[in-house]
Amino acid sequence: MKETASQTAGPYVHIGCVPSVAGLEMYRGQDLGAKMLSPDVTGERITLHGVIHDGSGAPVTDAMIEIWQADAEGRFDNPAFLGWGRQATDAQTGAFRFDTILPGPVTQDDGTRHAPHILMWIVARGINLGLMTRVYFDDGPDPVLDQVPAARRQTLIAQRDGPKLRFDVHLQGAQETVFFDV
Amino acid sequence: MTIRPRDHTHQPPALTPAYRSSQLRAPSHKPLRYAPSRTEATGPTFGHDLIGPTDHDLIINYARPGETAMGERIIVHGVLRDEDARPVPNALIEVWQANAGGRYRHKKDGYLAPLDPNFGGCGRMLTDGEGRFSFRTIRPGPYPWPNGGNDWRPAHIHFSIFGAAFAQRLITQMYFEGDPHIALCPIVQTIPDPGAIDRLTARLDMAHSVPMDIRAYRFDLVLRGRDQTLFENRMEGA
Ligand SMILES: [Fe+3]
Numbered sequence: 001m002k003e004t005a006s007q008t009a010g011p012y013v014h015i016g017c018v019p020s021v022a023g024l025e026m027y028r029g030q031d032l033g034a035k036m037l038s039p040d041v042t043g044e045r046i047t048l049h050g051v052i053h054d055g056s057g058a059p060v061t062d063a064m065i066e067i068w069q070a071d072a073e074g075r076f077d078n079p080a081f082l083g084w085g086r087q088a089t090d091a092q093t094g095a096f097r098f099d100t101i102l103p104g105p106v107t108q109d110d111g112t113r114h115a116p117h118i119l120m121w122i123v124a125r126g127i128n129l130g131l132m133t134r135v136y137f138d139d140g141p142d143p144v145l146d147q148v149p150a151a152r153r154q155t156l157i158a159q160r161d162g163p164k165l166r167f168d169v170h171l172q173g174a175q176e177t178v179f180f181d182v
Numbered sequence: 183m184t185i186r187p188r189d190h191t192h193q194p195p196a197l198t199p200a201y202r203s204s205q206l207r208a209p210s211h212k213p214l215r216y217a218p219s220r221t222e223a224t225g226p227t228f229g230h231d232l233i234g235p236t237d238h239d240l241i242i243n244y245a246r247p248g249e250t251a252m253g254e255r256i257i258v259h260g261v262l263r264d265e266d267a268r269p270v271p272n273a274l275i276e277v278w279q280a281n282a283g284g285r286y287r288h289k290k291d292g293y294l295a296p297l298d299p300n301f302g303g304c305g306r307m308l309t310d311g312e313g314r315f316s317f318r319t320i321r322p323g324p325y326p327w328p329n330g331g332n333d334w335r336p337a338h339i340h341f342s343i344f345g346a347a348f349a350q351r352l353i354t355q356m357y358f359e360g361d362p363h364i365a366l367c368p369i370v371q372t373i374p375d376p377g378a379i380d381r382l383t384a385r386l387d388m389a390h391s392v393p394m395d396i397r398a399y400r401f402d403l404v405l406r407g408r409d410q411t412l413f414e415n416r417m418e419g420a
Contacts, residue, residue, distance in 0.1 A: 001265050001404045002192050005378040007355040008203075008369060010340060011289045014307060016278025016304045017342055023289040026244070026302055027237065032228075055206040062290075068348040076224040085228035086334050091290075106220050119221050123353050126203030128194035128372050130353060132213075134221075144216045152211075181188060181213035182222050182349055 006130065007130050009123035011062045014088055018064060021088040026040030033066065036100045040080040043072030043101030047164045048135065051094045052122065055172030059094025063124035067098055067135075071115075074104035089124075102137065115142035122169065131179045144180075152178050185349040186220040186265065186407040194372035202329050217350055223408070226347040228274045230308060237306050239299065239345040240279075240319035244287075244302030251301035253282025253320030257390060257398040258339065258356070262313045265407030269313025275403075276342040277317065278304040284325030284335075293325055324363055336363035336370065343403060350405040357383045358399065 011097060014022035018031045042045040048067070052060040054133040066086045085098045106114045110142070136157045140146055155177045158165035169177045196208035236243040241251050258277075262270045280286045280303065283295030287303045301320065308314045324334050338355045345351070357364050364370050364383065373379050381402075390398035 001263060001267050002378065002381070003189060003265055003406050004352060004354055004404045005192055005373045005375070005382055006194060006352060007372075007382070008201075009342075009353045010355075011290065011397070012278065012286045013340070013342075013353075015286060015288055015302075016276045016306075016340055019302075019304055022287065024287055024302055024304065026304055027234065027306075032232075055210075058206075060207070068221065070221065076220065082226050083404075109220055112219075114219055114221070117221065119348060121348070121351055124207065126201070126207035128196060128198060128201070128204060128207075128208075130351060132349075144219075145231065147213065147216065172210055176209055176211055179209050179213040181190075181215045182185070182201070182218050 003025060006126055006128060008125060009064060009130075012124040013062070013064045013123060017086065017087045021091075031086070033084055036082065036085040036098065036111070038080065041071075043081075045163055046102050047097060047099055048118065048158065048167060049095065049097040049164060050167040050169060052089055052092065052096070052169040053171065053173075057173070060089055060124055060171065061091050061094050063094070063122055065089065065095075065096050066121045067100070068119045068121075069100065070103040070106050072101055072104045074106040112143055115140050115145065117142070117144075126172040127171075131171070132182060133169070133177055133179050135165075137165065148178055152176075183221055183404050184408065185347055186409050187215065188406060192373070192375050192378040194374070198368070198372040201372050204372070219276060222349040223347045225344060225350070227272065228308065228344070233306060233308060238317040240277075240301070240303065240305045240317065243305060245300035249300050251281070251320045252298045253301075255318070255396040256321050257316060257392075257396055258384065258401055259314070259316035259317055259387075259390060259398060260400055260402040262309045262315060262343065262405065264345070264405050266348070266409070269309070269311075270345055270405060271309055271311045271313055273309045273313070273346075274306065274344045275309065275315050276304070276306040277319075279322040279339040280325055282320050282323050285322030295323065295325070308346065317334045321358070324361075329368060332369060334363055335364070336361040336367050341403070343405065345405040347408060350408075352405060354382065354403075356401050359383055359385050
């Protein structure tokens with residue numbers, strides 16, 4: 001069988017995925033993925049934030065972003081921490097924000113270690129197939145980051161300011177973010 | 183367990199100039215490929231306690247008590263599988279759509295068609311143990327959209343699908359058999375493969391229709407396969 005073809009999420013993705021952003025009162029008012037933290041979660045609290053820009057530098061004000069990450073110990077099976085979050089970009093500024101924890105390094109079956117990272121997936125009007133990237137917190141070593149051409153590597157590294165980590169996304173242009181087909 | 187590389191012959195490219203919005207939003211670099219790791223091969227799971235009793239019934243999930251949404255009543259049902267034809271159980275599917283007149287309940291949609299006070303336009307469900315899903319809704323109307331010309335979307339329902347792995351994440355749209363707008367739509371036509379467009383087209387399914395009540399449409403979904411193939415850990419496209 002062949003994978004179903006992707007189609008753009010369109011400008012009204014909010015209705016289905018983050019209804020409160022559409023101005024729609026559904027599912028008892030709770031948007032799925034809006035809140036990643038609870039008092040039970042252990043780990044360093046961080047705010048991952050940034051702005052998505054298109055090729056003209058304009059903010060992308062209709063995007064939906066999802067993130068998927070390990071817990072502070074590098075695990076994906078923590079009952080206290082789902083590790084998944086979902087936010088819309090701001091309708092005026094294109095800004096997004098996730099309150100989460102800093103993930104730990106992830107050890108693979110073969111013992112390889114991936115530096116702490118957060119997987120990020122972006123959909124919007126004009127994006128035909130969701131864009132996947134990885135947010136890193138320093139420049140490695142990491143088996144994925146190390147293979148990205150050095151000139152583009154910085155697009156994958158969040159800029160730290162205390163608990164705030166800034167990660168701007170450029171869909172196109174001189175600062176184009178590295179996206180992955182994985 | 184890992185994720186099979188995506189077969190792009192069935193997927194739209196990023197840049198599709200006839201769909202104008204892609205022009206400034208398509209990355210110009212080819213995406214880089216690496217061997218999927220634990221991060222890509224895992225994903226969030228959602229419990230049945232998440233889903234309310236009418237979340238999958240768009241005919242009534244926003245309607246006033248005792249009332250129903252306006253339009254042609256339909257059931258949409260199908261099976262979610264992976265490329266190896268294995269059913270994907272307990273997968274979250276979210277759907278959204280315009281009302282029977284082609285109007286979305288969204289603060290940014292100002293189309294002339296009226297809102298239906300009894301229709302919100304979204305629903306969600308989990309697939310069962312055999313990957314099956316089913317929901318009730320009304321058939322959405324076509325609507326015009328700004329793309330530089332006289333462009334109308336075919337009637338469609340948007341789908342968001344989670345698999346077992348985050349790399350299987352997919353958003354797509356379902357169309358209706360026989361709609362002449364399918365061939366005219368620049369968004370549909372971003373897909374280079376006619377067979378892939380055909381697989382986005384739901385078929386009237388009289389066997390599952392309920393006499394004097396509601397007609398059914400069949401729509402099956404396929405996510406990327408997961409297999410044991412070892413990948414050479416070398417970046418392609420770099
Ligand atoms: Fe639509």
